Amino acid sequence: MTSPRETPALPGVPPLGNTIPNFQLLGWYALFAPAGTPDAVVSVLSQHLQAALADPAVQKRIENFGLIPFPAGSAELKAYVESEIAKWSELIKAARIEPE
Numbered sequence: 001m002t003s004p005r006e007t008p009a010l011p012g013v014p015p016l017g018n019t020i021p022n023f024q025l026l027g028w029y030a031l032f033a034p035a036g037t038p039d040a041v042v043s044v045l046s047q048h049l050q051a052a053l054a055d056p057a058v059q060k061r062i063e064n065f066g067l068i069p070f071p072a073g074s075a076e077l078k079a080y081v082e083s084e085i086a087k088w089s090e091l092i093k094a095a096r097i098e099p100e
Helices: 039-054 056-064 074-094
Strands: none
Touching: 039 056
């Protein structure tokens, strides 16, 4: 498990972060709109997505795929993406990985 916490899909399997402090490697999905999409449109899309992700039936289907639903607004998503870019950029530079 590379997520920060246990998942119902693998009960009793501890996260690797329990052994290696602060370790987490997440695969994640998000809904993005094209740059320049009006804020009002982004807001409506976000409201509908949040409502769908709040539905217990939708949450159960997502969990059945071994995923952990994490509804977030556009500001939270933007902050997360920026933090991931910074984290991976630093690791790539430190490892001296070059594009091929």
